[in-house]
Amino acid sequence: MxxxxxxxxxxxxxxxxxxxxxxxxxxxxxxxxxxxxxxxxxxxxxxxxxxxxxxxxxxxxxxxxxxxxxxxxxxxxxxxxxxxxxxxxxxxxxxxxxxxxxxxxxxxxxxxxxxxxxxxxxxxxxxxxxxxxxxxxxxxxxxxxCRNTPVDAKGLPKAIERLRDDVRRGVGKEFRAVVDREAAQDSTAAGLSPDASFSATAARVREALRATTGAEWPICPLHRDHALELFEQHWLCRKDAAFVAPLGKLRRLRPARPLP
Ligand SMILES: [Zn+2]
Known part of the structure; x- marks a missing residue:
């Protein structure tokens, strides 16, 4: 369009x-x-x-x-x-x-x-x-x-903690430091809202993980050919606009298997 x-x-x-x-x-x-x-x-x-x-x-x-x-x-x-x-x-x-x-x-x-x-x-x-x-x-x-909720200034530390949890379980505990490093680059200074700042942090984390491990993370369970994005504290498949898991609960992906 x-x-x-x-x-x-x-x-x-x-x-x-x-x-x-x-x-x-x-x-x-x-x-x-x-x-x-x-x-x-x-x-x-x-x-x-x-x-x-x-x-x-x-x-x-x-x-x-x-x-x-x-x-x-x-x-x-x-x-x-x-x-x-x-x-x-x-x-x-x-x-x-x-x-x-x-x-x-x-x-x-x-x-x-x-x-x-x-x-x-x-x-x-x-x-x-x-x-x-x-x-x-x-x-x-x-x-x-809608029930999806943008990150506000008060919720920012909790959101970062949940992202760290997802990285620990999905990629490995040694990669938690990547989240801390990227979160330390305070994007709110660039005039972004807390939610936009957090999304930028999450995008940098995904980029850093890809550079280090050579793999996309987290992979969309629906299509298996692209990574999920964070949208207002939920992992989102952008292709279908499908909410796949709440932030911090990436282990509970739905569906567990790709679509036919
Ligand atoms: Zn997808």
Whole structure:
């Protein structure tokens, strides 16, 4: 997906929304289908082909423009995506965000073997943003809450300790010093957030381990051909946006065996 394509999609959605106001129900349906086709191209570039959408709440034909999705609709969409995850199907859902212009939407996307990713478009011309979302739920205001938690300043020492544990069990206790050495390079001085600083530390640790042992660590148990990344205190397979294990619990990989 390119930024240009996303911008075209957002612009088209806005024009379709405007045009939809003057349409009959049939015309609205047609334009709604056209919008679904546009979004499908953008999102399924990430998720792969999807048989059944879990919800696309736009262009409903209200005279004053498309209304936002209700909390109940969003909950139904989230349940649908989670059911697809249990069935190992790709799925996605998007909906209007309340109180903002028609091109701002929120949603979830799911690859066949991954965890849900939050999909966000922040307005005219913005590219779609995808971020892995552990166990999504809907709060009282209809906002998606994810359970993955960024490292804060208070949690930074604990996060480093957990990384040291994973290195000790996964590579060997003699490599714990690599974590201490890399953590000592304080990236927060470079203006990074504690979470970004910790991610940078983890990336340097992985690089140092690869340079020393000649092997990638930790290897993704789903694909076996790439290393896992740390994302907000979880080991993540970036290919499928699958949370594989919490930081410090790398031994409890799921699944234990690669996919067929
Ligand atoms: Zn993987």
């Amino acid at each position: 390119t930024r240009g394509r996303a911008r075209i999609t957002a612009t088209l959605l806005l024009s379709l929304a405007t045009a939809a106001r003057a349409q009959t129900q049939t015309g609205v349906e047609e334009r709604r289908n056209a919008a679904v086709t546009l979004l499908t191209g953008e999102i399924e570039g990430v998720t792969g082909p999807v048989d059944r959408h879990c919800g696309i709440f736009i262009l409903t034909g209200d005279p004053s423009g498309p209304p936002p999705a209700t909390r109940r609709q969003i909950q139904a969409a989230v349940r649908c995506v989670l059911e697809a995850k249990r069935q190992r199907r790709a799925a996605w859902a998007v909906w209007q965000v309340a109180g903002v212009d028609a091109t701002v939407f929120d949603g979830l996307a799911l690859t066949r073997f991954g965890d849900p990713q939050r999909v966000e478009a922040s307005g005219n011309g913005a590219a779609l943003q995808f971020s892995p979302c552990l166990r999504p739920r809907v709060d009282d205001d209809g906002v998606i809450i």
